[in-house]
Amino acid sequence: MIGKRVAYYPGCSLEGASRAYDVSTRIVVKELGLELDYLEDYNCCGAMETKNVSFMGTLLLNARNMSLARQQGHKAIVAPCNGCSFSLQRAEYFLETQDGLLDKVNELLKEGGVEPLDEIPQTYHLLEWLYTEAGPEKVKERTKRPLKGLKVANYYGCLYTRPHFYSRTYSHKGGEDERARPRRRITADDDEHPFYMNALLEAAGAQSVDFEPMHTQCCGGPHSLSDEEVSERFVKMILQTAKKNGAHIIATECPLCHASLEMYRYRLILKGEKDVDVPAAYFTQLLGIAFGYSASDVKLQDNLSDPLPVLRSLGLA
Amino acid sequence: MAIHERSLVEEDRILRKEKLVVDGIDVSGDWNLIILPRVIEDYDTSFLDEVLKEPEGKTILQCYQCSYCTASCPVHNYWDERYNPRHFIHLARLGLLDELQKRADVMWRCVSCHKCTHRCPKGVLVEEVLKAILRVMARRGLIEEYPSKKFDKFFLDTVVEYGRIEDGELLFGWLEKQGYKIVKDPILRKPIPFLGGTPKWLKDMVKKPIKSMNISFLMLNAKHMLFHPRTKNWNRFRQVLRKVIKEEAK
Numbered sequence: 001m002i003g004k005r006v007a008y009y010p011g012c013s014l015e016g017a018s019r020a021y022d023v024s025t026r027i028v029v030k031e032l033g034l035e036l037d038y039l040e041d042y043n044c045c046g047a048m049e050t051k052n053v054s055f056m057g058t059l060l061l062n063a064r065n066m067s068l069a070r071q072q073g074h075k076a077i078v079a080p081c082n083g084c085s086f087s088l089q090r091a092e093y094f095l096e097t098q099d100g101l102l103d104k105v106n107e108l109l110k111e112g113g114v115e116p117l118d119e120i121p122q123t124y125h126l127l128e129w130l131y132t133e134a135g136p137e138k139v140k141e142r143t144k145r146p147l148k149g150l151k152v153a154n155y156y157g158c159l160y161t162r163p164h165f166y167s168r169t170y171s172h173k174g175g176e177d178e179r180a181r182p183r184r185r186i187t188a189d190d191d192e193h194p195f196y197m198n199a200l201l202e203a204a205g206a207q208s209v210d211f212e213p214m215h216t217q218c219c220g221g222p223h224s225l226s227d228e229e230v231s232e233r234f235v236k237m238i239l240q241t242a243k244k245n246g247a248h249i250i251a252t253e254c255p256l257c258h259a260s261l262e263m264y265r266y267r268l269i270l271k272g273e274k275d276v277d278v279p280a281a282y283f284t285q286l287l288g289i290a291f292g293y294s295a296s297d298v299k300l301q302d303n304l305s306d307p308l309p310v311l312r313s314l315g316l317a
Numbered sequence: 318m319a320i321h322e323r324s325l326v327e328e329d330r331i332l333r334k335e336k337l338v339v340d341g342i343d344v345s346g347d348w349n350l351i352i353l354p355r356v357i358e359d360y361d362t363s364f365l366d367e368v369l370k371e372p373e374g375k376t377i378l379q380c381y382q383c384s385y386c387t388a389s390c391p392v393h394n395y396w397d398e399r400y401n402p403r404h405f406i407h408l409a410r411l412g413l414l415d416e417l418q419k420r421a422d423v424m425w426r427c428v429s430c431h432k433c434t435h436r437c438p439k440g441v442l443v444e445e446v447l448k449a450i451l452r453v454m455a456r457r458g459l460i461e462e463y464p465s466k467k468f469d470k471f472f473l474d475t476v477v478e479y480g481r482i483e484d485g486e487l488l489f490g491w492l493e494k495q496g497y498k499i500v501k502d503p504i505l506r507k508p509i510p511f512l513g514g515t516p517k518w519l520k521d522m523v524k525k526p527i528k529s530m531n532i533s534f535l536m537l538n539a540k541h542m543l544f545h546p547r548t549k550n551w552n553r554f555r556q557v558l559r560k561v562i563k564e565e566a567k
Binding site: 012013015016017019041042043044046047048049050051052053054055056057060061064094098108111112113114158159161162163164165191217218220221222223225226227229230231233234237259262263266267270299301302304306 | 371372373391392395396426428429430431432434435440442444448451452464465466467468469470472473476477480481482483484485487488491517518519521522525526529531534537538541546548549550551553554556557558561562564565566
């Protein structure tokens with residue numbers, strides 16, 4: 001439905017501090033028989049920050065990336081980061097719904113030496129793509145070392161499913177009503193109760209713990225550096241709920257959420273808070289281990305919260 | 318008696334009487350609490366007009382004040398009751414600028430989780446509308462420079478300059494702006510994470526890859542700190558970006 005071969009927009013984080021996510025994503029994608037076409041010379045999507053300063057500027061940043069994808073012949077872009085997929089989908093929304101905006105953006109793109117957009121490509125989160133194009137059956141088939149005994153808290157973060165205007169998520173309960181979700185997409189995850197990560201990791205043998213409603217609670221996101229008090233409280237709630245519900249590890253699908261959880265985990269431990277020592281790992285890292293790769297293949301040593309001891313104690317690394 | 322949305326009423330407008338007799342009838346007990354009425358004589362709609370001119374502010378008129386946004390908001394629920402998106406929209410529409418100003422200390426705390434926008438039954442882009450309100454307030458000088466705005470600008474500047482961001486630069490650059498003493502190497506003027514006045518948690522964090530001898534990870538991050546990642550075909554595009562951003566700031 002989306003396509004086995006798509007444009008890959010990794011985003012800045014994945015080429016720096018979160019390279020573990022990039023490396024493990026490529027491993028998982030290869031194992032599942034899919035293909036990523038790296039978007040050459042992309043630029044930052046602007047995350048959730050630039051949009052507060054400049055509407056058109058942020059739109060242009062994303063339009064340039066869309067144009068690159070079109071140049072490489074793609075109609076679908078896959079982004080592994082919540083922030084990146086949000087930004088691209090947001091641009092998609094405004095370009096599609098506001099009259100005359102596309103022409104204006106195209107003119108500015110031309111002025112900046114970028115090919116104008118002939119068509120607006122759709123952006124999918126990596127998780128949505130993996131679930132739709134490979135799915136749990138394929139994951140099960142590929143699993144060589146089931147994640148037996150591993151209790152995972154699946155943390156989706158905010159922008160993977162929200163808001164439905166951009167992410168095109170639909171509620172499986174009331175999903176038939178076109179008026180309620182005018183832009184809903186059939187491949188999208190459930191909006192309030194996302195389950196794609198649960199399904200993929202369960203297919204790999206892991207056990208998901210009950211994590212609602214913290215599975216989509218904000219980690220502080222764009223304010224994780226600028227508003228430390230609020231972010232610290234949010235992360236504390238997330239970590240303590242995971243611990244209370246018996247999770248060994250928190251599975252993440254966004255480099256920003258991941259960094260925020262790890263950073264505040266160090267702070268909370270320093271402050272002497274209890275039950276905050278649950279480590280975090282990208283869901284692709286866990287899938288990579290299930291597919292028989294070693295811990296260093298999926299760069300588990302890069303995770304600052306150190307999930308290695310937990311995995312070793314279960315005989316998984 | 319409990320007051321509905323207590324956080325919206327100032328302390329000095331609430332009258333509490335131990336004993337209250339009205340027209341010879343003793344109404345002490347439940348009926349001893351009075352909220353003083355407030356008289357507003359004229360509404361200034363110029364603020365609303367300005368919000369409507371913002372590209373993301375247009376949906377503000379669709380709001381019918383159901384408060385689903387506020388009920389969903391994590392900042393309202395877990396941080397401060399005074400952060401109330403429904404109320405901010407209400408105040409902006411009426412143009413009660415002094416009331417908005419009273420809440421300036423919490424108004425910037427939105428974490429952009431988009432629960433409000435997602436759940437709104439009327440299709441208001443609540444998060445975007447609130448940011449538009451904040452922007453108009455800042456333009457009119459109703460709100461002081463707040464931390465997240467400083468960070469947003471810092472972020473945008475990096476993106477416009479290089480086309481990409483770098484985690485280390487953002488983190489240390491921001492800490493330096495916050496007044497932490499960051500030690501830099503004398504030649505390239507790049508921060509040295511484990512020296513100087515960097516916070517303890519950050520030193521702990523940096524120690525982890527050093528202790529575990531994760532050389533390739535350290536090398537990669539050092540490389541990025543020394544040579545900022547860039548987008549190659551950026552010069553012409555940067556000029557257009559600068560022009561657009563400058564036009565919008567007017």
